[in-house]
Amino acid sequence: xxxxxxFRQFGEVVLGIGIAPLFxxxxxxCRAWLQNRSAPPLLQPYRMLRKLFNKDAALATDASAxxxxxxxxxFGTMVLAAAIIPSLGTDLPLARVADAIALIxxxxxxxxxxxxxxxxxxxxxxxxxxxxxxxxxxxxxxxLLMVLFNAFLLFGSTSLSNLVDAxxxxxxxxxxxxxxxxxxxxxxxxxxxxxxxxxNPATHLELTMIHEAMVLExxxxxxxxxxxxxxxKLFNYACIGFALFLPWGIATHxxxxxxxLLLAVTALMTKLAIAGAALALIESLSAKVRxxxxxxxxxxxxxxAVLGLLVHLLLGA
Amino acid sequence: xxLSSWTSWSIQALSxxxxxxxxxxxxxxxxxxVVALVRPHSVRFVxxxxxxxxxxxxxxxxxxxxxxxTAGHAxxxxxxxxxxPDLPFHVxxxxxxxxxxxxxxxxGAGISTFAAGYFRSGEGTAPGLLCLQYHIFLxxxxxxxxxxxxxxxxxxxxTMALSSYFxxxxxxxxxxxxxxxxxxxxxxxxxxxxxxLSFGVLQGGSWQFTFxxxxxxxxxxxxxxxxxxxxxxxxxxxxxxxxxxVWLPEAHPAAPSPxxxxxxxxxxxxxxxxxxxxxxxxxxxxxxxxxxxxxxxGLFSGLFGAIFAAVQTDMKRLLAYSxxxxxxxxxxxxxxxxxxxxxxxxxxxxxxxxxxxxxxLNHALFKSLLFLATGSVLHATKxxxxxxxxxxxxxxxxxxxxxxVGTLSIAGLPPLNGFxxxxxxxxxxxxxxxxxxxxxxxxxxxxAAALALTVALAAYVMVKFYGVIFLGQPREPSLVHAHDANxxxxxxxxxxxxxxxxxxxxPQLALRAAGAVTGKLLGQSVKLGSPVWWITPIAPEQAxxxxxxxxxxxxxxxxxxYLLVRILTxxxxxxxxxxxxxxxxxxxxxxxxxxxxxxxxxxxFGAFFRMERDLPSPSDIAPRYRIHIEDRLWRAIYLPIxxxxxxxxxxxxxxxxxxxxxxxxxxxxxxxxLLAFVL
Numbered sequence: 001x002x003x004x005x006x007f008r009q010f011g012e013v014v015l016g017i018g019i020a021p022l023f024x025x026x027x028x029x030c031r032a033w034l035q036n037r038s039a040p041p042l043l044q045p046y047r048m049l050r051k052l053f054n055k056d057a058a059l060a061t062d063a064s065a066x067x068x069x070x071x072x073x074x075f076g077t078m079v080l081a082a083a084i085i086p087s088l089g090t091d092l093p094l095a096r097v098a099d100a101i102a103l104i105x106x107x108x109x110x111x112x113x114x115x116x117x118x119x120x121x122x123x124x125x126x127x128x129x130x131x132x133x134x135x136x137x138x139x140x141x142x143x144l145l146m147v148l149f150n151a152f153l154l155f156g157s158t159s160l161s162n163l164v165d166a167x168x169x170x171x172x173x174x175x176x177x178x179x180x181x182x183x184x185x186x187x188x189x190x191x192x193x194x195x196x197x198x199x200n201p202a203t204h205l206e207l208t209m210i211h212e213a214m215v216l217e218x219x220x221x222x223x224x225x226x227x228x229x230x231x232x233k234l235f236n237y238a239c240i241g242f243a244l245f246l247p248w249g250i251a252t253h254x255x256x257x258x259x260x261l262l263l264a265v266t267a268l269m270t271k272l273a274i275a276g277a278a279l280a281l282i283e284s285l286s287a288k289v290r291x292x293x294x295x296x297x298x299x300x301x302x303x304x305a306v307l308g309l310l311v312h313l314l315l316g317a
Numbered sequence: 318x319x320l321s322s323w324t325s326w327s328i329q330a331l332s333x334x335x336x337x338x339x340x341x342x343x344x345x346x347x348x349x350x351v352v353a354l355v356r357p358h359s360v361r362f363v364x365x366x367x368x369x370x371x372x373x374x375x376x377x378x379x380x381x382x383x384x385x386x387t388a389g390h391a392x393x394x395x396x397x398x399x400x401x402p403d404l405p406f407h408v409x410x411x412x413x414x415x416x417x418x419x420x421x422x423x424x425g426a427g428i429s430t431f432a433a434g435y436f437r438s439g440e441g442t443a444p445g446l447l448c449l450q451y452h453i454f455l456x457x458x459x460x461x462x463x464x465x466x467x468x469x470x471x472x473x474x475x476t477m478a479l480s481s482y483f484x485x486x487x488x489x490x491x492x493x494x495x496x497x498x499x500x501x502x503x504x505x506x507x508x509x510x511x512x513x514l515s516f517g518v519l520q521g522g523s524w525q526f527t528f529x530x531x532x533x534x535x536x537x538x539x540x541x542x543x544x545x546x547x548x549x550x551x552x553x554x555x556x557x558x559x560x561x562x563v564w565l566p567e568a569h570p571a572a573p574s575p576x577x578x579x580x581x582x583x584x585x586x587x588x589x590x591x592x593x594x595x596x597x598x599x600x601x602x603x604x605x606x607x608x609x610x611x612x613x614x615g616l617f618s619g620l621f622g623a624i625f626a627a628v629q630t631d632m633k634r635l636l637a638y639s640x641x642x643x644x645x646x647x648x649x650x651x652x653x654x655x656x657x658x659x660x661x662x663x664x665x666x667x668x669x670x671x672x673x674x675x676x677x678l679n680h681a682l683f684k685s686l687l688f689l690a691t692g693s694v695l696h697a698t699k700x701x702x703x704x705x706x707x708x709x710x711x712x713x714x715x716x717x718x719x720x721x722v723g724t725l726s727i728a729g730l731p732p733l734n735g736f737x738x739x740x741x742x743x744x745x746x747x748x749x750x751x752x753x754x755x756x757x758x759x760x761x762x763x764x765a766a767a768l769a770l771t772v773a774l775a776a777y778v779m780v781k782f783y784g785v786i787f788l789g790q791p792r793e794p795s796l797v798h799a800h801d802a803n804x805x806x807x808x809x810x811x812x813x814x815x816x817x818x819x820x821x822x823x824p825q826l827a828l829r830a831a832g833a834v835t836g837k838l839l840g841q842s843v844k845l846g847s848p849v850w851w852i853t854p855i856a857p858e859q860a861x862x863x864x865x866x867x868x869x870x871x872x873x874x875x876x877x878x879y880l881l882v883r884i885l886t887x888x889x890x891x892x893x894x895x896x897x898x899x900x901x902x903x904x905x906x907x908x909x910x911x912x913x914x915x916x917x918x919x920x921x922f923g924a925f926f927r928m929e930r931d932l933p934s935p936s937d938i939a940p941r942y943r944i945h946i947e948d949r950l951w952r953a954i955y956l957p958i959x960x961x962x963x964x965x966x967x968x969x970x971x972x973x974x975x976x977x978x979x980x981x982x983x984x985x986x987x988x989x990x991l992l993a994f995v996l
Contacts, residue, residue, distance in 0.1 A: 053882075053885070053886045054886065054887075056887075056889045056890070056891050057889065057890045057891065058890075058891045058892075058893050058896070059890055059891070059892055059893070060892075060893065060894065060895035060896070061892050061893065061894060061895075062708075062711060062790075064710050064711060064788075066710065066721075066788070069875075072875045072878055072879055073871065073875060075874070075875070075878055076870075076871045076872075076873075076874035076875040076878065077871055079874045079878075080867065080870040080871055080874055083870070094866070094870070096851070096857065096861045096863070097861075097862070097863045097866040097867060097870065098731070098862055098863075098867060099860040099861065099862065101740055101743050101744070101860070102731055102736075102740060102862050102867075105729070105730060105731040105736050105740065106731055106867070108728075108729070108730055108773070108776060109725070109730040109731060111776075112725065112728055112730055112776055112779075112780055115780050115784070116780060116783060116784060116788060119780075119784035119785075119788040119789055119908075119909075120710070120788045120789070121789070121895045121897075122707065122708065122788065122789030122790035122895075122905060122908045123895050123896075123897040123903065123907075123908070124897065124900075124903065124907040124908060124909070125897060125898060126897075127784070127789065127908050127909030127913075128909055130780065130784065130909075131781075131909055131913065131914055131917070132917075134776065134777040134780050135777065135917050137773055137776065137777070138770060138773035138774045138776065138777050139773075141769045141770065141772070141773040142766040142767075142769040142770045142773070143766075144769075145743070145765060145766060145769040146762075146765075146766055149747065149762055149765060152747050153750060156858075156859060157858055157859050157860065158744070158747065158859070158860045159858070159859070159860055159861065162858050162859075206898050216896060216897065216898060217895060217896055217897075219896075221882055221886055221888075225878070225882075292920065295921055302766065306763065306766070309762055310759065313750065313758070313759050314759075
């Protein structure tokens with residue numbers, strides 16, 4: 001293991017932690033433009049984080065240790081996921097630690113710990129949010145797994161780094177099955193990251209909340225960590241999407257050196273900028289669905305993924 | 318002699334006498350049980366002396382079972398001087414029995430330690446008698462796993478069923494418990510008949526009932542399939558495979574918690590063992606159709622169990638349904654193994670079988686842990702209903718934190734053990750498109766989706782279980798007086814939690830143990846990566862996983878983040894009332910309940926349930942909300958069978974006229990017809 005790979009691993013994690021709030025800020029800005037509002041500055045999420053870190057934490061009287069440690073655990077799992085996902089290069093020392101299925105598991109760990117923390121104080125909204133979040137989780141997982149199954153059938157691996165290597169080594173023609181899988185993945189991404197058809201990140205109406213209802217009791221540095229972790233989660237999902245469907249620019253196995261890295265950083269930034277704008281567009285064009293329509297939405301994602309699988313198995317494409 | 322050579326020497330010495338030592342352990346369990354009858358009413362003697370010794374014997378069984386899995390261990394056979402004159406008991410120790418003995422020993426040690434602190438006086442059966450039944454149950458499970466002929470197997474199997482029946486009905490004054498016990502006994506015997514018939518088919522006309530004779534018998538495909546189906550029915554009834562699952566959610570809550578833990582954690586696994594023994598060892602062929610059938614049944618059981626667990630309001634019933642779900646996953650793994658093996662994909666078969674075996678071991682650990690934790694909660698609060706619990710993490714921190722390990726494990730979350738087996742199972746599903754049967758190889762990937770749904774639903778169920786019992790506000794004022802478990806109970810829980818963490822962090826240990834079994838049964842085992850903390854089941858390019866790195870990574874980032882936050886921010890904390898969006902008054906009744914958690918599931922999977930609901934009208938002065946959920950299969954299958962049996966009994970009872978002359982006539986006619994038959 002050369003010093004360069006370790007440097008790249010470290011750099012990738014730091015970059016991920018650093019630009020995740022920026023990505024969230026970019027989406028918010030695009031949304032504001034599309035909705036004819038005056039946009040908040042691009043650095044607004046960082047200002048929020050600074051403000052929150054400087055405040056006094058207000059903790060409910062009977063909050064247990066579980067409640068206080070969960071923000072750190074959330075942040076930890078998301079940072080670890082950012083270290084495993086090949087956002088810049090595939091030669092990562094940590095890439096072998098978990099394949100894509102284990103990454104889903106890691107995200108599930110984060111989800112369950114936040115849901116448990118939300119139930120800890122015992123408020124009506126917290127438990128309601130926990131229940132809804134777990135419901136979205138179990139509906140989204142089969143669809144996500146089918147997407148990965150599809151990728152496995154194409155390239156014979158579930159490790160994201162190997163997938164990227166195999167994809168760039170093979171050809172640049174898009175398989176028809178991949179298109180179905182990509183749409184399914186996009187739908188799951190929106191649902192898992194509390195984005196608009198399922199949940200509204202900007203809502204102030206408690207009864208419709210999912211993610212926000214779970215974090216109502218958090219304040220100050222705990223809330224800052226939770227918010228940072230959720231922007232990292234969105235960043236991670238976007239990077240998984242890039243690795244699965246748009247792997248161009250990611251430094252592949254053996255492509256060491258500064259130029260490849262520079263190219264990878266540029267490619268990542270471009271992809272994030274476009275993806276952010278696209279997400280904002282989707283969110284502006286669609287309305288939030290009722291919570292009981294969520295199963296239909298995610299069943300749709302599942303069916304699309306299965307269709308991709310069948311296209312691959314039947315047509316061999 | 319230095320330490321390492323002494324260890325290897327002692328392992329060799331143990332290995333040579335492995336089977337004899339194991340039989341001594343089984344015998345000493347029986348002796349412990351009999352000794353309890355000396356002072357049957359002394360809780361102190363029974364609980365603080367006999368149960369801890371039983372736990373040590375359990376550790377010994379685990380050690381000896383583990384040795385049977387080591388490389389170079391030969392299969393050992395002994396013929397015991399017991400049994401009927403021409404039918405002696407045959408005993409055999411091979412890797413398959415070794416694996417299940419390891420499972421029984423590890424789980425048994427934890428449960429016995431817990432039981433030492435759990436049993437109190439004045440609850441149903443006298444403690445001495447309970448101790449006898451408990452240890453007979455343990456010994457008979459070990460005997461089932463060691464048996465090498467159908468006769469001894471059935472004797473041990475029936476002893477197991479009967480001893481557990483008496484344990485289930487230890488509080489026999491309660492009518493529901495008697496009814497649950499009866500249902501259990503009935504299902505156990507229906508299952509036993511099927512197993513007996515399966516052995517009858519397996520001997521293949523040789524009329525030899527040793528397993529050796531069955532191994533060499535060559536059955537036609539039809540008879541082999543008959544034997545397999547009978548075994549699937551019989552062992553499925555014991556394991557709680559849907560639709561033979563009805564006894565499980567009745568019997569598990571009725572039994573005392575350590576007994577529920579043994580039944581769910583260990584006894585269900587003996588059924589898994591039996592099915593593996595018959596399908597992979599005694600039968601010489603396997604057909605892919607069997608595999609498909611098992612996958613379908615397993616996935617349906619898994620989904621069924623998870624859905625029903627999500628709507629339960631009694632904590633032990635919830636865990637019982639969760640057992641059905643986990644058994645479903647294990648059977649799915651075995652089915653995949655049969656499918657792969659019949660399609661000549663032995664390496665993938667080994668992967669699927671390893672996943673099933675490791676899941677069986679994992680389930681023995683975390684399900685026992687959770688059942689024992691409910692026992693502690695039951696003792697501390699006298700409540701089993703989820704609607705009357707809550708907030709116990711503040712009153713019972715030990716039980717709550719150990720149960721958290723079990724909860725996260727059973728929810729299939731990395732880096733704990735439940736994830737390892739589910740990951741392996743999903744990995745083996747990835748290879749199903751290579752099965753050379755069109756349609757099947759397209760349908761089965763959908764099975765992987767059903768598996769993912771089941772696993773994610775299990776996480777939902779476990780958030781409900783843990784959240785409603787341990788988190789939030791206490792729903793009853795009396796919960797304030799709840800006390801934590803005593804040190805023996807904590808030790809037992811801690812041992813099982815340690816097992817969960819160990820397998821999660823070093824999954825290769827479990828994979829190595831399972832590899833010994835698959836090597837023996839399939840002639841192929843999953844590759845092990847070089848450092849012990851990695852698993853790369855097929856090839857490193859294909860997939861790899863390291864629980865240790867994940868745990869270390871999370872712990873590392875968490876501690877660095879904590880330190881940075883501590884250094885860079887002021888870290889002040891103000892304790893206030895909870896915010897809850899500023900609503901002025903709130904009570905503990907406003908928290909989401911167990912029924913609330915069930916609501917989305919009832920809505921989405923309504924077809925599975927038979928619901929009776931009383932909804933209050935808006936003008937009710939004293940509104941009552943009642944919902945009763947029933948299993949559709951109970952009315953669809955069991956009640957018609959029961960009615961049919963009753964009707965048949967009515968018809969037959971015509972013979973019972975009550976007059977002596979008629980009965981004499983019956984005897985005379987029988988004699989005549991026999992004479993006609995003989996002549």
